[in-house]
Ligand SMILES: Cc1cc2nc3c(=O)[nH]c(=O)nc-3n(C[C@H](O)[C@H](O)[C@H](O)COP(=O)(O)O)c2cc1C
């Protein structure tokens with residue numbers, strides 16, 4: 001998949017292209033349906049391309065912190081789009097200036113550069129300065145350029161439109177089963193293992209500390225049942241894990257951290273690339289009175305996890 005950085009106008013393109021437009025954070029089941037449709041429309045070797053925005057428009061324009069963090073890192077998004085068959089990704093630097101583009105300019109100046117054979121959007125799609133134009137407006141403007149626009153009905157779940165905003169709220173609330181239903185896979189964060197305080201080892205619960213995850217939404221502080229995938233050039237391995245996400249009040253932690261205790265594993269993981277996948281919220285973070293109480297509770301967490309997973313007790 002080719003990635004094209006766009007600050008003003010996208011470069012002219014020759015190959016007939018089926019275009020999708022949006023942020024595509026998390027590539028939820030609604031986005032996946034759109035991508036399936038785009039692939040189904042390929043008849044004469046057209047490319048499928050995504051016109052995507054870098055930072056979330058509502059973070060850039062309104063500074064709304066709910067939109068600062070993402071479900072997927074930029075790298076994750078590119079990897080998922082590539083797997084879904086996308087040929088080209090236009091990375092639009094969404095700035096305050098870009099937001100001033102009118103719907104007419106968006107279609108007549110930006111989109112006409114791309115030799116588009118079809119545009120596919122979800123109903124409720126809004127674009128242009130002030131998000132003033134909708135799917136109907138886009139269809140009208142594209143008519144002049146003989147570009148057909150397919151508007152797909154929302155994919156809904158439990159009578160509600162599936163959206164990245166909804167999934168981000170669920171992650172922040174720790175509702176990981178619901179998140180999994182809407183993403184079609186668990187919520188996951190990929191980072192690099194960093195050195196921690198090394199206290200975990202002394203407590204009998206060595207944990208890996210996950211660094212370089214600043215782009216991601218922070219799950220509700222607490223203990224989760226999950227999976228850690230340790231990446232390796234030859235073969236990746238996955239381990240059931242207990243994930244501790246939060247501020248660690250018992251040891252006077254100051255900042256939000258993600259750590260994971262891998263079940264049935266011992267070894268050194270410093271510097272490795274790992275993916276932490278969240279399956280289920282088990283309990284909130286507690287401020288224990290001393291390390292003995294913390295360790296006792298960690299033992300209970302492990303026992304509970306082993307029972308849920310059908311793993312032999314240690
Ligand atoms: C299963 C599990 C449960 C945990 N629960 C809590 C908790 O309730 N409260 C807390 O302050 N820290 C909790 N922690 C975090 C520990 O305080 C932390 O792992 C320990 O201080 C070691 O940190 P280090 O890896 O930086 O050395 C938990 C960690 C694990 C693995």
Ligand SMILES: Nc1ncnc2c1ncn2[C@@H]1O[C@H](COP(=O)(O)OP(=O)(O)OP(=O)(O)O)[C@@H](O)[C@H]1O
Nearest residue numbers: 022023024025030121122125154155162163164165
């Ligand atoms: N549930 C859905 N069903 C079908 N299409 C959808 C759905 N959600 C979004 N889309 C479409 O996917 C494209 C990209 O959407 P985008 O990621 O910008 O929206 P979103 O998922 O609603 O995110 P946000 O909640 O951040 O607004 C748009 O064409 C949009 O209409």
